[in-house]
Structures are given as C-alpha cells and as structure tokens.
Amino acid sequence: MKKIALLLMTSMVITANAATTEELERRIDILAEEITQLKASQQNIGTGQEAFGLGQAASKVYFINQGLSIGGYGEAVYNNQSAEDESGEATDREPTAEALRNVIYLGYKYNDKWIMNTEIEIEHVNETFTEFMYIDYLASEELNYRFGLSLIPMGITNELHEPIYFNSVKRSEIETYLIPSTWRELGVGAFGALGKWNYKAFLYNGPDADEIAANISNGIRKGRKKGGVEDNASTAVAMINADYNWSTANSLGFSLMQGSGSSDNEDEDNPDMDLRISELHGQFRVDQIGITFVMARVNFLNSEDWNDASTNKIPEIMQGGFLEFDYSIELSKARVLKPFVRFEKYDLNQSVDSDSYGDKNQKLERQNLLAGISYRPIDRIVFKFDHAWKKNAAETGVNEFNLGLGFLY
Secondary structure, eight states: OHHHHHHHHHHHHHHHHHHHHHHHHHHHHHHHHHHHHHHHHHHHTTSSOOOTTOOTTTTGGGGSSSEEEEEEEEEEEEEEEOSBOTTSOBOOOOOEEEEEEEEEEEEEEOSSSEEEEEEEEEETTTEEEEEEEEEEEOOOSSOEEEEEEEEOOOTTTTTSOSGGGSSSSSOOSIIIIISOSSOEEEEEEEEEEETTEEEEEEEEEOOBHHHHHHTGGGTTGGGOOTTOTTSOOSOEEEEEEEEEEEETTEEEEEEEEEEEEBOOOOOTTSOOEEEEEEEEEEEEEETTEEEEEEEEEEEETTHHHHHHHOSSOOOSEEEEEEEEEEEOEESSSSOEEEEEEEEEEEEEEEEOOHHHHOSOOGGGEEEEEEEEEEEEEETTEEEEEEEEEEEETTSOOOOEEEEEEEEEO
16 A cells, blocks of 8 residues: 555656646746747837837837837037138137937837827936927827827928938028927827828917017027926917828928917917918938928018017018938948038018018028038948038128037937
C-alpha cells in the first residue's frame, strides 16, 4: 500500500509540474506577443507620417495602436540687425541669441475612435504655454469631430509650424501678423477628406478686439486669446478651410473666417469688432524646384463705428502676401541642401477711412526680400541661415542676418 501511495503522489507531482510548465510557457508566449506588438507600434510612430494637416511629431498619436505617445521639437536662433536703418539712422541694436522654443507633444489614444492630443511649449526659456489641447472623435475618413483648444487651420505655417517645415529662420511676416502663427483658440469643429479634398470647419472663441486695436503695428497678432481664462467668450468666429492635394508635394487651398472680436469696454457705444479674414495658399514642386505662396486679407467690417467710439484706431483693410522659391539639392539619400529666396509685401493699413482713422502710418507699409539656405543632415534636423533686406514706406526698415537650428522627434 505504501508503494502504491508513493507512486500516486509522484504521479500527481509530475502532472502538476507539467501543468505549471505549460501555464508558464503560455504566459511567456503572451508576453512575447505583447512585446512584439509594442516594438511594432514604436517603430510605426516616427516614420514621418502626418495626419489631418499636423506635422510628424504632432501626428504620432494617430499611428499607435493604443496608449501614450511622446514627441516634440525645438529651435534656437541668432539674430543680428544692421547698425543703421534704410535711411542711414543709427539703430543701436545688439545681436541676440536664444533657445526660442522647446516643445513636448503628449497624446493618448483611448481606442480607434477617441484620441487626446496636446502640445506644451516652453518659449523664450521661461514662458510656458498650452499650445493645443483637444479631443478628436474619428468617425470616418469623411467626417470627424474635434473639441477643445486647437490650432486654427489657416495658411501653411499655423498647423505645420515645426522648424523643418519652413526654410527661413523666422516664420514669414505674413504668417506672423496677418495670420498670427501659431494661432489657437477654444472651439469645436468637423474635419475630413472627400477624395483629394481635405476640409475643416470650426466655430472658435472670437479674438481680443481691444488688443488688436491697441497693437495695430502687429497686425492681428495680439488678438490671440490662446484659451486663457482672463479672456471673455462673448463673441465667436466661424471658419472653413479646404485644400486640394494633387500629391504630397502639390496642393492649393483657402480659408475664410468671419465673426466678431470681443471688447471689454463697458461703454455701450463701443461695439465689438466685426472682421473677416480670407487667405489663399499653395505649395508646388517640379523636380528640384519648389514654389510656396500665401496671400491674406483682413477686413474690419465696422471700422468706422469702432473708430468713432475708440481712441485706438483700426484700418478698413490689412493685406499682403509672399512668394518663395527654393531649389532642393540632394547631397545623399539623407542630406539635403536647399537655397531659397522669398519676397513678401504687406500693408497693415492698406485701406482706411481718413475721417475716422486719419492718415496712413507709412511704417505699416512693408516689404522684405529674404535669401538663405537650409541644410538637413537627416530628415528631422535642420540648420538655417538667411539675410533679410527690409523696407517700409517711412524708410525705417532694418536689415537682419539670422542663424537657426531646429529639430523634431
């Protein structure tokens, strides 16, 4: 009997060990599969893919299976302005250098439908901003929805604002003053693709009318509310954006925005600012030659009423555009050298009501000629050099020389 009992116990131990080994092997196989999927997911993000008009780093979250994505970009610049303006007057300006931007993209993909995406920016070393923070619901290729603080889809640079996407050290002045990149506001909207057409339609919080009027030499740039709590939400702007894409390198598009900017003036006779912004943009490449242009126009629809009630005057129309040519030289499969030249011209008081506005400010009628080179040792790192010859109708333009570096990951 003892021998039989011992035999049974031995058999049970062997069976238990076999079962334990099988379970362990099963768990190891599951873990190995999860690691393989994770590696595939991490390799997938970072292959240069772009989604819904955003750049590579900002698009990472759309290309993972699920969970957290991390990306970012940065740029540093050196600026040296001439000692004299175009009329020969001394400027007394010293060269400057700064780590201009250090940006982190954090996204989270809950599932195939719901995505959260954010951009956190440290600017000028010690200024921190939430550049965007939104939730997407991806219903279909044709129709999707976005809620929160998002980049306004206008022009070329406002969404594609990472330094590898434009040749100059600084962003163009057309997309600084007339389209104040980077411009973001709280809002809701829809977007999608219909064949070769991509579209976006949004309702946003209106800009700060008082800041625009008080800083008219900066175009509408100071009107950005940026989702801040101190800015009221009493007005709104609606907009539509559409792009026709022949290929990844050739596209033509437009944007149209109309609505009101809010004023905090408690005087009932001081109205909100009614405005309309329209722009046309295009990017084309034929072999090694690239052509980029943006034309923009800001109409202040009730400028006369505003000027009658306010000490800070606004024009009827701001208008301008730029045209850029570049030549891409492939030094190797990865290294690209790109000389470029850009001409931009704009007037921040293009048309005025002389009775309510007064005489035009000639300093606001500007034109710039830029020539430079960008060099990419690899796709996501760029070194830049450019020189800008700047003029205005008041002959106070100041030339400048710029160096820059940029990267994204």
